[in-house]
Amino acid sequence: MASAAAPTAAVPTPAPPLEQIRHLAVELRLLLPGVRVGEARETTKEFNPETFWRRLNEAAVNVSREATTLTEIFSRVPLPSPQETQRFCEQVRAAVKAIIAVYYSLPKDQGITLRKLVRNATLDIVDGMAQLVDVLFITPAQSPENSDLISYNSVWTACQQVPRIPRDNKAAALSMLTKNVDFVKDAHEEMEQAVEECDPYCGLLNDSEDNSDNHGDEEDDGLGCPNNRDLYWSEEDQELIIPCLALVRASKACLKKIRISVAENGKKDQVAQLDDIVDISDEISPSVDDLALSIYPPMCHLTVRINSAKLVSVLKKALEITKASHVTPQPEDSWIPLLINAVDHCMNRIKELTQNELEL
Numbered sequence: 001m002a003s004a005a006a007p008t009a010a011v012p013t014p015a016p017p018l019e020q021i022r023h024l025a026v027e028l029r030l031l032l033p034g035v036r037v038g039e040a041r042e043t044t045k046e047f048n049p050e051t052f053w054r055r056l057n058e059a060a061v062n063v064s065r066e067a068t069t070l071t072e073i074f075s076r077v078p079l080p081s082p083q084e085t086q087r088f089c090e091q092v093r094a095a096v097k098a099i100i101a102v103y104y105s106l107p108k109d110q111g112i113t114l115r116k117l118v119r120n121a122t123l124d125i126v127d128g129m130a131q132l133v134d135v136l137f138i139t140p141a142q143s144p145e146n147s148d149l150i151s152y153n154s155v156w157t158a159c160q161q162v163p164r165i166p167r168d169n170k171a172a173a174l175s176m177l178t179k180n181v182d183f184v185k186d187a188h189e190e191m192e193q194a195v196e197e198c199d200p201y202c203g204l205l206n207d208s209e210d211n212s213d214n215h216g217d218e219e220d221d222g223l224g225c226p227n228n229r230d231l232y233w234s235e236e237d238q239e240l241i242i243p244c245l246a247l248v249r250a251s252k253a254c255l256k257k258i259r260i261s262v263a264e265n266g267k268k269d270q271v272a273q274l275d276d277i278v279d280i281s282d283e284i285s286p287s288v289d290d291l292a293l294s295i296y297p298p299m300c301h302l303t304v305r306i307n308s309a310k311l312v313s314v315l316k317k318a319l320e321i322t323k324a325s326h327v328t329p330q331p332e333d334s335w336i337p338l339l340i341n342a343v344d345h346c347m348n349r350i351k352e353l354t355q356n357e358l359e360l
Helices: 017-037 049-074 082-104 112-138 144-151 154-164 169-197 209-217 235-265 271-281 284-294 301-323 336-359
Strands: none
Touching (some): 017 082, 017 112, 049 154, 082 112, 112 154, 112 169, 112 271, 169 235, 169 271, 169 284, 235 271, 235 301, 235 336, 271 301, 284 301, 301 336
16 A cells, blocks of 8 residues: 655745835844844954955945845835745845854954944944835835935945944044044033133023013123023133133043054054053043033032042043053153143132032
């Protein structure tokens, strides 16, 4: 008696195209937390920088290509079949996972600062692709909204930034220090502008005629500013702002000098010291922002004093770490003591002007 033929396994039918696209967007977003905290993969192979950067560039080009293909396919009707959609989605997954794998292959000994820049570039690409897939799922094909959203999507821009990533930890450190200098410079210019105009909110609160009429009824103080403590600075406030501005200028000077020292004396193989300098320097800009925000009225002098002290602490630590590193070959003859004295002078003046707050 002939044996019965074994039943043929049923091939699962792929989900509808838009459902697959929705799942793809979810999968891509689930990759992001792992990239944020992921460690370098252990390997016995010697790291080859040229190979790494070539692979990273190729992976970025591949992601960009897959993004373009997916956009072209899902921006027209009819939509592809479920089987075709499955193939396109698998290609996108493979491209995204490939660039993540390249990032993981960058060893820690190449520098934490450099790894952060590569990580951020990878995150931008993965997040950009997820945004694109979201758009393709949510927005109907061939609609004007679809074209507008896709044309400004960030995935292509993120991929184009990969060749511009610094190639070693010294270059990465200089890139981060330059950004920090620019952040502090912007904060200082905004503070100076507000003080020069004697209008901390640059007229944003005076748009209506009612507000203008109300301000006209107020008595002006000796400096020509309406005497309203909620919107304007008192004379005591303006006196306190002077050393605060000087402290922010000193912060900018510290960052500039640190950047110059790294540029002139930094060594590519001293990755740990460069990372330490960048780590502490990264704290200066947020501390400047805290101080800048605290000078806006209604000003609390005690808060200004506390934020100033925090900024001074960060600045001194940054200067001491720089002084102890290889980027300052002659620390006894350096600019560091001068900047420490300038910072101390600003802080002492702020303490004098806020002493009454402690005695209340």
